[in-house]
Amino acid sequence: MSSLEPSRIYLDPAEMPTHWYNVAADLPTPPAPPLGPDGEVVKPEQMQAIFPDAIIEQEMSAQRWIEIPEEVRDIYRLWRPSPLVRAHRLEAALGTPAKIFYKYEGVSPAGSHKPNSAVPQAFYNKQAGIKRLTTETGAGQWGSSISFAGQMFGLDVRVYMVNVSYHQKPYRRLMMQTWGAEVFASPSELTQTGRDALAKDANNPGSLGLAISEAVEEAASRADTNYTLGSVLNHVLLHQSIIGLEAKTQFDKIGLYPDVIVGPCGGGSSFGGIAFPFLADKAAGEKRAERLRCVAVEPTSCPTLTQGAYAYDFGDASGFTPLMKMYTLGHDFMPPGIHAGGLRYHGASSLVSQLTHEGLVEPLAVPQLATFDAGVQFARSEGIIPAPESCHAIRAAIDEALAAKASGEPKVILFNLTGHGHFDMTSYDRYFSGQLEDFAYPADAIRASLEHLPKVG
Amino acid sequence: MSSLEPSRIYLDPAEMPTHWYNVAADLPTPPAPPLGPDGEVVKPEQMQAIFPDAIIEQEMSAQRWIEIPEEVRDIYRLWRPSPLVRAHRLEAALGTPAKIFYKYEGVSPAGSHKPNSAVPQAFYNKQAGIKRLTTETGAGQWGSSISFAGQMFGLDVRVYMVNVSYHQKPYRRLMMQTWGAEVFASPSELTQTGRDALAKDANNPGSLGLAISEAVEEAASRADTNYTLGSVLNHVLLHQSIIGLEAKTQFDKIGLYPDVIVGPCGGGSSFGGIAFPFLADKAAGEKRAERLRCVAVEPTSCPTLTQGAYAYDFGDASGFTPLMKMYTLGHDFMPPGIHAGGLRYHGASSLVSQLTHEGLVEPLAVPQLATFDAGVQFARSEGIIPAPESCHAIRAAIDEALAAKASGEPKVILFNLTGHGHFDMTSYDRYFSGQLEDFAYPADAIRASLEHLPKVG
Structure with missing residues (x-):
């Protein structure tokens, strides 16, 4: 050799x-819990509109x-x-x-690690009797992963894809469709959030925040539908x-x-x-x-x-x-x-x-x-x-x-x-072709956005 | 389970x-040898302009x-x-x-089986002292495989990519460039074949036949350059x-x-x-x-x-x-x-x-x-x-x-x-989107093209 x-x-x-290994069991100090807008600790039942019990x-x-x-x-x-x-x-x-x-x-x-979580999320939702999953996607990595996972368990999947990406990244969209998902450019006509955004600007390029809102709105308003998220939680x-x-x-x-x-x-x-x-x-x-x-x-x-x-x-x-x-x-x-x-x-x-x-x-x-x-x-x-x-x-x-x-x-x-x-x-x-640039975010811009942190905790 | x-x-x-296993050892009857335009069996030395001895x-x-x-x-x-x-x-x-x-x-x-042959072809050429490989590519599977293989052995690679594909399939072209290959739209200004084709039609869309001719011409005319082919042989x-x-x-x-x-x-x-x-x-x-x-x-x-x-x-x-x-x-x-x-x-x-x-x-x-x-x-x-x-x-x-x-x-x-x-x-x-069609080639069209078979063998 x-x-x-x-x-x-x-x-x-x-x-x-x-x-799976849960690092929460080994944290040096207790984790700070998520808080509601009222500053109170979020209760499990507050999440039931969009997540199954096993996930909560x-x-x-x-x-x-x-x-x-x-x-x-x-x-x-x-x-x-x-x-x-x-x-x-x-x-x-x-x-x-x-x-x-x-x-x-x-x-x-x-093509990435994302299905490691998409598959169990689809499974627990299927087990809970859910028929449809919603999610948002930007570049499309998470959207394609949940499309694949939904197909494996016979769940319908609706992906709200940021409008700009929907048109600029057709390959990822086609991947989702190959796995049977419905992919919508966000903002869409399917949700109140989307309709409001389109009423203000019919050519709204969309944003991840808007797409999240649409996916959560649909999940929260339908008993047979839940929301999925690909990171952070x-x-x-x-x-x-x-x-x-x-x-x-x-x-x-x-x-x-x-x-x-x-x-x-x-x-x-x-x-x-x-x-x-x-x-x-x-x-x-x-x-x-x-x-x-x-x-x-x-x-x-x-x-x-x-x-x-x-x-x-x-x-x-x-x-x-x-x-x-x-x-x-x-x-x-x-x-x-x-x-x-x-x-x-x-x-x-x-x-x-x-x-x-x-x-x-x-x-x-x-x-x-x-x-x-x-x-x-x-x-x-x-x-x-x-x-x-x-x-x-x-x-x-x-x-x-x-x-x-x-x-x-x-x-x-x-x-x-x-x-x-x-x-x-x-x-x-x-x-x-030399079109990429480095970009270090100016410290004063960061200071400015940090001034808008909510006053809690 | x-x-x-x-x-x-x-x-x-x-x-x-x-x-590797060579099925030629187990053929029921002796294989028919390749013939030159004169009807004579091709001799190894006739291939030396474009292939190393080990490949021949x-x-x-x-x-x-x-x-x-x-x-x-x-x-x-x-x-x-x-x-x-x-x-x-x-x-x-x-x-x-x-x-x-x-x-x-x-x-x-x-992303395909093609590197299984691209790698040994690059190796035998490197061993023979060759500095550069040429090839043609249409959709780009072979071109990307030989680009990867050339990079593994430090060989320069030039890919003549059919002009239409070069512009319609930028992702495969970029894959080749990521592995360090030079990719040219064919017909190109680099060969006599290419220049002749462009002189007749500056907007020539190219063809696999033309791209092969360019790749072979460059390989045959330079002592440090050989040609590679991704199938058939x-x-x-x-x-x-x-x-x-x-x-x-x-x-x-x-x-x-x-x-x-x-x-x-x-x-x-x-x-x-x-x-x-x-x-x-x-x-x-x-x-x-x-x-x-x-x-x-x-x-x-x-x-x-x-x-x-x-x-x-x-x-x-x-x-x-x-x-x-x-x-x-x-x-x-x-x-x-x-x-x-x-x-x-x-x-x-x-x-x-x-x-x-x-x-x-x-x-x-x-x-x-x-x-x-x-x-x-x-x-x-x-x-x-x-x-x-x-x-x-x-x-x-x-x-x-x-x-x-x-x-x-x-x-x-x-x-x-x-x-x-x-x-x-x-x-x-x-x-x-329903834009694909089935296409069975009409039998009389096949009969017509079979009438142009060369009269030998």
Whole structure:
């Protein structure tokens, strides 16, 4: 075997984890609960209009291990366990003594980690007698994942897709339709929110906030319909723990353990998914986890964890959702139109935020051009063309490997390759043709939007 | 385990085959050699202007097993061994007693089986001191595969992409550029052929024949440059045998053997790749292979194996290549613009043609709409959205499974899922919106083009 042999560490489907890991059981201090507009703690029954009981229970649970239903594992097995791959060729290109591994989530039918949560969300809704799911989507990663998951359980799916994306990203829309979903440009005529918006401006380009409102309105107003969300919330991060749990089993097989774990961080589900199961070892006082660092990588254009405030804020731009304690740039912060659409969120998961606040997660902001540099270097050494979100993790992993080269340490680096870039080639086009720019959000603009934080908590 | 559990039969990278299988060693009668325009058998030295010696040797070899160089296996291991998957959910949807398996080749970085041959072609050229590879591409599957493979070995790659596709399919072009290739709209100003074509018509839309001529002209006129071809030729089918060899090992693991093998057939490399290693068992008189049927599926709009003549003909439209004994619709046959671009070829590999002529391969033509019906049914049960070429195999596999249901036989069906459809979503769009048509080529049009067959052999 040559030194360049890539090691793919497979797990047999029979070795797939049977339980998700809930980091809420291992938080150093109790989590701050979500609050209603009245400042009171949100009660489970307030969520029943849009979520099934099983999801609400998971959202509030402090139980460490939660069983993955057999019906969910059946669908996971269409692509899981996902491969853990040693990036031998990238290591050689960098000349680093570090061992770089990536967990590749792009093998799912929808091409990213998102189906890890879409499948159980569809299952629990089916079990609760729900007939239809609604959701919003921007770039389309979550919309396509819930379309796939709904089809697997025979649920109707309605996706409110931001009007601009609906017309600019027809491929993702067609993917959703191939899986049988109905996709509507938002604002639409189907909801009061949509009709009101169209009455004001018939050519409304739409926004994620507007699309959320339409999806929630439909779910709240119909007994047979529920709403689904692809990141941020606790139950989503719970489902994504399958990524890190598998990776731990795979590292066990080769007798290694990571020194650094790197993941892109927007809402926080892919980062939490890979990092939390390793943080469990730290919480349990395991010696092998003592030196472990977990790095959450965000764009400099949307620097939630590195420049935001740790405070109660709304989850959406319009102030419809409960208030959550999290790092936030302010709910009316509008990040520029960078290509890692999945990382353009003003806030971050409460769990990731708390662990960052408590020093267990290390935030890092990287500029856009450097992420594409890293993505192209990765594609040219390892073959896979990564999604722009994943490029953020690759940038940080490469920088860790170069630091290891400088210091001569044979570190073990693990990063989450959250998805492929097959539907993002126009972003690469702009990069190659020099049309991409770096954008660091001015500190005074952040200060201004932070002044609109709600006065609670 | 529930009855719906999908069984992914993984192979460990260490279990990957070390040798390719050459069906030329097991042909019932000697193969008909390629002939020059003078009717004489082509000599190896006549190919040296565009191919390295190792490839020429493989093209003419009758050796049964040919070792896969370690450097090639190193790259194969970036995605191989590919999974063999039991399509439990498709079986349930069909209500068939048949066991349906698919070998999934879409896991390669380029998204299809094509890199299986692109990688060794790049390796042998690198070994021979070649600095640059040329090729033509239409839809872009082969062009992207050779771009990836060239990058793995540090070779420059120039792709002549049919002008219309260059502008209509920017995503595939960008994929090639991400791997560092130069992509030119053909006809181009870089070759005499291209300049002549542009002089006649500055807005020439291009054709695959013209692009081949440009790529061959550049390769023939520069000592440091060679040409590569993605299907049809013997060495390409040799390399693709890795598909069927892995599948055999995977079936051995679960104690099964296929009754029917189905593959799409254009030039013939993906069909030969999956079927030939099983035909080896038949040639060796193995009892388990006695009942085996191998079905090559082509579009009714380009019915080479089912309605063509078995005769000597040119490999290209312009008559530049040697004459090959094969099923052909006539080299000036122009198939309609169906969406399975990879199956629009007037001829078929000499090896597939001979085995069809001798009754060991069973040809089948299927209409376009029925292939998309099958592809959507597959996506909605198994998740993966298949390439239009792969949909042809899925159509035939589903029909075999329905026949097994009618007869009550628990047949084992294997098909080659040659690639994903991430770059073909506009074809699905046309299907969903009712813009796709069936097209059976009229018999008199085929008779007319067969009248232009060269008078040799």
